[in-house]
Amino acid sequence: MTPAHRREAADAPATATVVEFRGGSAMIPASRDVVQGFVARLREAGVDMADTFLDSARLVASELVTNALRHAPGPCRLVLTLVEDGVEIAVSDSGEGFPAFLPGDPLRIGRHGLEIVTRLCDEVVTRPHATGKTVSARLPLR
Template sequence: MTEHAAEAGWWYDGGVGTVTVARDATARFLRGSAGTDPDVDTDTALLVVSELVTNAVKHAPGPLRLELARSDATLVISVLDGSTAGPVLRPPDPERVGGHGMEIVTALCRYVVTEPAPCGKRVTAVLVAPELAMRAPAQRG
């Protein structure tokens, strides 16, 4: 990770309860790194973490790493897992049950990018404070 005001990372085994523990760690991180700058929305951050970690647990069995980095009014959320297959962004379909995770993540984040990692891939999503999000157009990568 690059230089940020606050950074943290955790390894998880990818088993039962991983999503809950990752959300709890994220909530603690956000409380502990809050500053005077506009803050990203905690509920939005927790939803993005839930979706990215759920994808890793479902589609890349084994250990995964959640990394968070905060600077100014930006939160960078990265999930590393052991699969080389990238997440699938499906077209919107209100009739489909499930499979909306990446649709949700890309709708909420400034940008989302998947990159190869030494033992799989890294999916990174960037959230900005609502006040700043209205000032610049979103980018998808």
């Protein structure tokens, strides 16, 4: 299933983007594509970032979208925002459950997504709302 999402217009500001996904596994690689376009706009706007930033941002976004796909029914929203010295990557979904931050375990197979996200990001916060939650991760530019 191809996710339906709103692409930003060519003249959209470089500092934020919002994409709505209907669902389905295709939204995971699509989220990486959205991040790639966002980071390209940041670079064009002269934002200084580490050489590894794009790869880290793509990984964080795809892990958060994967969790939304696995643990929440229905659509999700990906919001990317330039904030001070980083980018906030936020995924909102309609699931009632909260993410489980598990301790590192090299013997565990799978369920390492949030472990990866917390190692890459300065801050990871879950905010509940009336019909679900938003998980936000702040990834430093350098």
